[in-house]
Amino acid sequence: MDIEHPRRWPRWSPLRSSDSSVNAYDHNEEPNVIEAESLDYEVIENVAYRQDQASRGKLHYASYVAFKWLSVLLIGIATGLSAFFINIAVENFSGWRFSATFTVMKYSYFAAFLVYSLFNVALVFSSVKIVTKFAPAAAGSGIPEIKGYLNGVDMPGVLLFRTLVGKIFGSIGSVGGGLALGKEGPLVHTGACIASLVGQGGSAKHFVNWKWLEVFKNDRERRDLVTCGCAAGVSAAFRAPVGGVLFALEEVTSWWRSQLLWRVFFTSAVVAVVVRSAMGWCTHGNCGHFGSGGFIIWDVSGGQDDYSFYELLPMAMVGVIGGLLGALFNQLTLYLSSWRRNILHKRGDSVKIVEACLVSLLTSVLSFGLPLLTKCTPCPDAEKYPDIICPHSEGTYGNYVNFHCSNPNEYNDLATIFFNTQDDAIRNLFSTKTLHEYSASSLLIFLGMFFSLAVITFGTAVPAGQFVPGIMIGSTYGRLVGMFVVNLYKKLDIDEGTYALLGAASFLGGSMRMTVSLCVIMVEITNNLNLLPLIMLAVGDTFNAGFYEEQARMKGIPLLESRPKYFMRKKQAREACQSQKVVCFNHISKVGHIVSVLQSNNHHGFPVVNRLQSGETVVIGLILRSYLLVLLQSKSDFQTSDSHGDIRGHFTSRHRLTEFAKPASSRGLSIHDIHLSPEEMELYIDLEPFVNPSPYIVPEDMSLTKVYNLFRQLGLRHVLVVPRPSEVVGVITRKDLLSEPAEDVYLDEHPAVRM
Ligand code: ATP
Known part of the structure; x- marks a missing residue:
């Protein structure tokens, strides 16, 4: 169903801004942009979510917190060990190269040059071969992509298991091969990949799967773990745990929560301990040419410490x-x-x-x-x-x-x-x-x-x-x-x-x-x-x-910078909407209609509306494309009539929350993966239990600066733009949010939560 909204203002496009060279992302001109897909950081409080929350007691919450700490511990250990492995390999390759070159040099300079350059070219060849044939997303430093991820944009392949493997072995080849580059950016990417894999319980595709870790299989939780992974990478590269925390805070994340600080700090500290212990093991010549070097500590204490x-x-x-x-x-x-x-x-x-x-x-x-x-x-x-x-x-x-x-x-x-x-x-x-x-x-x-x-x-x-x-x-x-x-x-x-x-x-x-x-x-x-x-x-x-x-x-990663552009003050929310018509679904829609809508456009979110008998339309929420695809694939919610399948408020979800989660950096389901018979196309589906009933909504004349800040600060993917509301049902102030009687009433109604 298409709803046409009236436009009283000329349409504005970011491509027409004066600063177009900097700000423009044209889907037609820049094909790379299409690859980037936004992440869903918002909590979707649909029926499955509410059921899941209702079934949780304090014990569940305690185990969830324990899992979080366990995950960051694993991230710290794995990142520290990966960094150690890369360093050992790089130092040994360098050591062998230099000793071979100097040995041959006693006889012939030309032969020494051949040995030296062949050694380098062979290592670089292995690196570029791994990247091109096995893990294309491992090329480069990876920090822009991770920065994009933490800003809310996922690029395909960036956090996959194969990228992790490619990054580790590729770095050994490129750094060991003497190129003018370093291993620090790749280590940040390595830490982020490890964090993402830990968060989604490994990689089912590569048979490394830990089901018990799937608690964090959603974009929001994964974002926190990836932040810890970035800090771990810096901490491992420089043996600088505090620097790692600050790097994550200053350079890569777009959202920071105070609870995160402790976890990031803990991960960095774990890395520092792992690296130090591993190096201690290497001091007795167990690691070939790898001695005290490799990990960056350039001790300049004892030199000039004052200045005139x-x-x-x-x-x-x-x-x-x-x-x-x-x-x-x-x-x-x-x-x-x-x-x-x-x-x-x-x-x-x-x-x-x-x-x-x-x-x-x-x-x-x-x-x-x-x-x-x-x-x-x-x-x-x-x-x-x-x-x-x-x-x-x-x-x-x-x-x-x-x-x-x-x-x-x-x-x-x-x-x-x-x-x-x-x-x-x-x-x-x-x-x-x-x-x-x-x-x-x-x-x-x-x-x-x-x-x-x-x-x-x-x-x-x-x-x-x-x-x-x-x-x-x-x-x-x-x-x-x-x-x-x-x-x-x-x-x-x-x-x-x-x-x-x-x-x-x-x-x-x-x-x-x-x-x-x-x-x-x-x-x-x-x-x-x-x-x-x-x-x-x-x-x-x-x-x-x-x-x-x-x-x-x-690279076409649409980063939202921390501050909105000046011209946004002069623009209103409705002027930023790109489409003339909003594509919506009825809360009970025909399967065939959903399929044809999904085939006809690439939108990732659709408002869901309910037509009242009076003829009025009420927006009941927003449904994500990924949810629709899961529902179409599972077929378990198809119904023969276009009436509500369950009595309102007593719907029981047949889906676990994790079913709707997409693994990081993968494309997930596509409409082309769904195969339905003509009979199934004639069935109906009640979308109401799966919608996000409380998407963020802004009035159409809100300034774009405010919309930008809302988007950036809350990590949103969709904001619905609506006409000015006709009535107000209440006003909340800060004290309403701190009201103790309200909490007591809730706890009396839900004794399980007290447990
Ligand atoms: P993201 O990965 O962030 O979701 P996107 O911009 O590719 O990125 P789309 O959903 O394809 O997401 O949106 C493209 C454009 O279409 C946006 O400018 C938006 O204003 C508009 N749009 C999004 N959803 C709808 C919809 N349901 N109906 C009409 N227009 C839409």
């Missing part, structure tokens, strides 16, 4: 450079990623594979070739710097690398960055005890090369994080500024490593636009609280939109 007034200007300069370079990085990666997405990657998987292997080869050529052109430097005085390990023979790698040096007491500063794992390279750049370890020319070469490689690499079809490349770029220019300041103020006790740290914070701030969580993560990973005020100064938030928001927009 004169340093504030150069420190501010570091912040400005970070903001500019970060913005440039975002812009370049955005151009390149959208070119790839719209042109290059459309040519098929083989193009993606060749592209990733070529990028790997280019990275190998530059990282092997550039240090060959660099002059070696004498090792620092061993008596003055006893902590520093400088090589005494070719092939030693660690703090300083002897690469193509004629004298065993020399090191190659550029190779010191390239021929170390990224984590060790950053440890060197942040190092507070190694004044003049790098020459300015080497740092400049590295900056230019790594910045370009990071831009080119992001967007290839492999799992890729931007934290570590960002830290490497930032710490390089930070250290350059530090060298300049050391020369300028010779008498002051200034450390280059401190500037490297500020540079890293400023670049990440400029690119990702994180502020509070970034400061806390930097403090946690560097173990130096004294530098917090400086880091806070360096982290900027001024230029373009953040990296993840830009990427989400490019």
Whole structure:
């Protein structure tokens, strides 16, 4: 049934807004948008829900809470172990690659280069192959998609079991293969996948199924668990539990509840404990090349912990450079990623594979070739710097690398960055005890090369994080500024490593636009609280939109930002409705009619109306497309007459609540999956027990700003726009919600709840 509503105003479309390049999502022009589907966070208080609630006592509630804590414990343990596995694999692959390269280098440089580059290309090939053939949604960092999920939009495949497997093994290949990317974003995605799988009781498709965990099989509960998973990912990547909590709060979630804080905090703490225990097990050489490195902790305590007034200007300069370079990085990666997405990657998987292997080869050529052109430097005085390990023979790698040096007491500063794992390279750049370890020319070469490689690499079809490349770029220019300041103020006790740290914070701030969580993560990973005020100064938030928001927009994820646009103040709710006619159902509808309506459009929600004998129409609620599909498939509610099947108020649902839930990131049922005979098409179905009887309703002249805030703050999927109501039945104030007598009356009526 179509209801036409009068339009007194010209229709408004978001595509016509002046800011269309930023805000527009055209279903026709951008095919990716169609893939995104909103989540149903709203509680649908239909009959099945009310029956389910009525059957619950306090005992049930206690077990539900216990399950929630158990789930977050499982998420913490599984994320910590996954991170540990990735780190062991990456460190070992890097160790084998470097030792093989240095061994062969004693005989032939060319053979050493072949070994080095083949090792890298093989690992990258394995990564891109896994992603393209097995888990396409595992490409990239995954944070824009998770941000979208927590904003209320599900992209197909993002939280599946196969994506989790692809992310873990793909990250090992891409990071172990020496590409200019990190494993931190993928770890956040890994944590989110684990959380989603725990929430829906595993993956039935892959025979990993725990029925007893299905308590949380709905979008609302899964949202909370995925938030915990994100925090767990950051906590695992950086060993920064507080940073993990703040990252989830600041960067990925759109809704935050105070009850969630404890659970997120607990998950992060569990991860930290798991990672620490696993690392303790590895200290006795049980894990091959994996030692104390791998997990990011760059301890810079003991270096500069105070600063003079004169340093504030150069420190501010570091912040400005970070903001500019970060913005440039975002812009370049955005151009390149959208070119790839719209042109290059459309040519098929083989193009993606060749592209990733070529990028790997280019990275190998530059990282092997550039240090060959660099002059070696004498090792620092061993008596003055006893902590520093400088090589005494070719092939030693660690703090300083002897690469193509004629004298065993020399090191190659550029190779010191390239021929170390990224984590060790950053440890060197942040190092507070190694004044003049790098020459300015080497740092400049590295900056230019790594910045370009990071831009080119992001967007290839492999799992890729931007934290570590960002830290490497930032710490390089930070250290350059530090060298300049050391020369300028010779008498002051200034450390280059401190500037490297500020540079890293400023670049990440400029690119990702994180502020509070970034400061806390930097403090946690560097173990130096004294530098917090400086880091806070360096982290900027001024230029373009953040990296993840830009990427989400490019991928067609319709994120609702925290604030409505200014022009929305001037628009009314009715002007935002896209359709001329509202597609509704009668509360008792013919099966054939429902099928034909579902076939004729793609709407996900339909108002359900009741025609009174007086001819008036009353809206009795809203029914979701997914509910209609479940009802059509089960056929158990079909009836022969168009009258109420049950006496009102005494309906007993034949469906469990979880039957209506759709697994995360899957398309769920489609109308094409439903097969009905001509006789069944003639039957009726009473929709009333399945509708959401209390959808959110706004008057047609409510400002769009208010609608936006309602939508954003409550995580809604549908809002019904209605004419001004003709009468008011009451007014509720805050005190009505706190009324104790009302609670007593309820408890007397429902003694089971007291239990
Ligand atoms: P979501 O995944 O968030 O549900 P969507 O925008 O694809 O996303 P649709 O239900 O297809 O959801 O809605 C598309 C457009 O159609 C919206 O602009 C909305 O105003 C309109 N619309 C939605 N439901 C109805 C309906 N029952 N009758 C008429 N128009 C509708």
